[in-house]
Amino acid sequence: MNLFPTSVHWRAPRTIVAIIVLAAFVLLPFAVGSEGDFYVKFATRVLIYALAAIGLNFILGFGGMVSLGHAMYIMLGAYCVGIPMHHEITSGWAHLAFAIALTAVLATVVGAVALRTTGIAFIMITLAFAQMLFFVAVSLKEYGGDDGLTIAARSNFGLFDIASNVSLYYLAFSAVLLALYLSWRAVLSPFGLILRGSKANSRRALALGHPILRYQLVAYVLSALVCAVAGVLLANLTQFASPSYGAWTLSGELIVIVILGGLGTVFGPLVGAVCLLVLEEILPTLVEATFPDYKSNWMLLLGLFIFFVALLLKRGVFGSLRGGAK
Amino acid sequence: MTLQLTLSQLMNGLQLGVLLFLLAAGLTLVFGIMSFVNLAHGSLYMLGAYFGAAAFAKTDSFTLALLAAVLGAGVVGLLLDRFALTKLYTRDHLDQVLATFGLILFFNELIRIVWGPGSIFMQVPDALSNTVEIAGFTYPAYRFAIIGAGLLVALGLYLLIQKTRVGMLIRAGATHPHMVASLGVNIKWLNTLVFALGAALAGLAGVMAGPIVSVQPGMGEPVLILTLVVIIIGGLGSIRGAFYAALIVGVVDTLGRAFMPTLMRSIFERNTADAAGPAIASMLIYLLMALVLAFKPQGLFPTSAGATR
Numbered sequence: 329m330n331l332f333p334t335s336v337h338w339r340a341p342r343t344i345v346a347i348i349v350l351a352a353f354v355l356l357p358f359a360v361g362s363e364g365d366f367y368v369k370f371a372t373r374v375l376i377y378a379l380a381a382i383g384l385n386f387i388l389g390f391g392g393m394v395s396l397g398h399a400m401y402i403m404l405g406a407y408c409v410g411i412p413m414h415h416e417i418t419s420g421w422a423h424l425a426f427a428i429a430l431t432a433v434l435a436t437v438v439g440a441v442a443l444r445t446t447g448i449a450f451i452m453i454t455l456a457f458a459q460m461l462f463f464v465a466v467s468l469k470e471y472g473g474d475d476g477l478t479i480a481a482r483s484n485f486g487l488f489d490i491a492s493n494v495s496l497y498y499l500a501f502s503a504v505l506l507a508l509y510l511s512w513r514a515v516l517s518p519f520g521l522i523l524r525g526s527k528a529n530s531r532r533a534l535a536l537g538h539p540i541l542r543y544q545l546v547a548y549v550l551s552a553l554v555c556a557v558a559g560v561l562l563a564n565l566t567q568f569a570s571p572s573y574g575a576w577t578l579s580g581e582l583i584v585i586v587i588l589g590g591l592g593t594v595f596g597p598l599v600g601a602v603c604l605l606v607l608e609e610i611l612p613t614l615v616e617a618t619f620p621d622y623k624s625n626w627m628l629l630l631g632l633f634i635f636f637v638a639l640l641l642k643r644g645v646f647g648s649l650r651g652g653a654k
Numbered sequence: 655m656t657l658q659l660t661l662s663q664l665m666n667g668l669q670l671g672v673l674l675f676l677l678a679a680g681l682t683l684v685f686g687i688m689s690f691v692n693l694a695h696g697s698l699y700m701l702g703a704y705f706g707a708a709a710f711a712k713t714d715s716f717t718l719a720l721l722a723a724v725l726g727a728g729v730v731g732l733l734l735d736r737f738a739l740t741k742l743y744t745r746d747h748l749d750q751v752l753a754t755f756g757l758i759l760f761f762n763e764l765i766r767i768v769w770g771p772g773s774i775f776m777q778v779p780d781a782l783s784n785t786v787e788i789a790g791f792t793y794p795a796y797r798f799a800i801i802g803a804g805l806l807v808a809l810g811l812y813l814l815i816q817k818t819r820v821g822m823l824i825r826a827g828a829t830h831p832h833m834v835a836s837l838g839v840n841i842k843w844l845n846t847l848v849f850a851l852g853a854a855l856a857g858l859a860g861v862m863a864g865p866i867v868s869v870q871p872g873m874g875e876p877v878l879i880l881t882l883v884v885i886i887i888g889g890l891g892s893i894r895g896a897f898y899a900a901l902i903v904g905v906v907d908t909l910g911r912a913f914m915p916t917l918m919r920s921i922f923e924r925n926t927a928d929a930a931g932p933a934i935a936s937m938l939i940y941l942l943m944a945l946v947l948a949f950k951p952q953g954l955f956p957t958s959a960g961a962t963r
Contacts, residue, residue, distance in 0.1 A: 388748075394747060394748050394751065396751065441944050441947060441948055444948065444951045445947060445951050448747050448890060449947070449951070449953075451691070451747060451751060452882045452883070452885075453886065453943065453944070455882065456882070456886075456940045456943055456944075457940065459879055460936075460937045460940040460941075463933055463936035463937060464933050464937065466933075466936075467930070467932050467933030467936070576879070580751075580752075580755045583748070583751070583752060583755075584752060584755075587748070587752055591748075622767060624766075624771075625763045625766055625767050626763075627759050627762070627763045628759070628760055628763035628764060628767070630756075631756045631757060631758070631759030631760030631761075631763065632756065632760055633756070634755060634756030634759065635753045635756035635757055636756075637752065637756070638742070638745075638749045638750075638752035638753035638756065639741060639742065639749070639753055
């Protein structure tokens, strides 16, 4: 079996940037040493957001489905760690199984209803479902309700011990690598071709005899599953599960990450996550240095930044780089 | 579940409904004409509440507060349309959602900088602070006034859109914008007018809600999401749909929150009911929306604008 679905242009800027970014992630824990716990945790968060964004990008970038509710699957994944842990089920495999099974069921139902609509109605209905799940989580008084649920220990994955931050980091990195590879394969597969075709011209794809609704639904469920896995990792990182993981602002941030990286590029979400989260980390310090009185108001600048990204950055950071041969 | 309680909850539902209608009318008009998704509509509502509260605290006149809110939000809407959003009208919905999402963050922080992070208090105007009694049923006069004002605005909008020349252009612009433009109508000016009108209505909703909700940064988002539900149920671009859907959503949401926990308690045992009741109550309108979309994907009152986009 050929490992790469297409020939890779090793000297194209995109390939070079991708390799540099991946190499930087591999080396990061060594570079920061044993004192750099903060950086490792931060980078893990970047990877987890990237993973969720890779999931979203699969339907947003390639399928043209704008879901403004994908944070609900992150939240679901997080609660699939938190609630079993609360009842002293510590096996990570069980958590993962819960997350995958529940998400598959939920995403199939939500997707089946939401995909009856297109365009703006699809955006709104995914948002509405996410809100619905958000309120369910808020009402879970037994599991902390609004305040969230503290998780006593990390999931127990048997052979892979993720008790240390570095091992969790590499687990998240492996998940991102796997998701990148799988979405690369999927996008270039016949399945991906039909999905992209449905984005470009759904009527024509339908006229060619492809039942695109089914393809879209499968893509939607797959992307939700990736987000749920991200949720499982996030709960392990923060040892906390809360309704705020399903807040619609997080869904918005995921879209920002996808666009910032480059819509419809496989590697874009990782670059986008790095850009956005690093920006969110340095903006407060930057604002504090220049306007000490307004240090808590850095979100003002973030809002403007997002606005201008939407207005000016058509292809995203990674998307602007040349991909193929000259 | 006495009659008095049921009636007053029903009225509360109506009152929420008319507020939602004020918001939904602007949003659905803007969508219908410009095919523009404005998530920052909730921010205009918030600005209206703040402008109103500030003017009320300063002048002690509720009339001036109303004026400040409506004009203030209208002017902000006008500026937004002219300087920030024009370029987005021709973009796809994704860019619009993203840009206006950024604007929400921007406005929330702006409010925090100007008025501080806490909530500010806005009093019910003295003239309306008593209760009204009709045939043994008492209800706060201020909430009555909201319902009355909302219905008046609805009537005014109906007349404006169905009976005037501007309204005719708005209706024409919603279905055939290029045809309207080629007939010599300045469609850009029409867009700005509609956007500012929608913003002013959002501001009005904000200031009227001011005394009964807490005026705080981020107050626009929950309302925005309710409004989105309303315009989806009503049919994108349809004012009539927005009106009926707003009342339905307002009543269903309020009655659900008021009676669902009690209702659940009569079916399940207390613990389950207490846990599930509020959750199901807040899910009701989304279930309603899913149900409507399952049977009528274009909403209750489909328009051609909603159908083609």
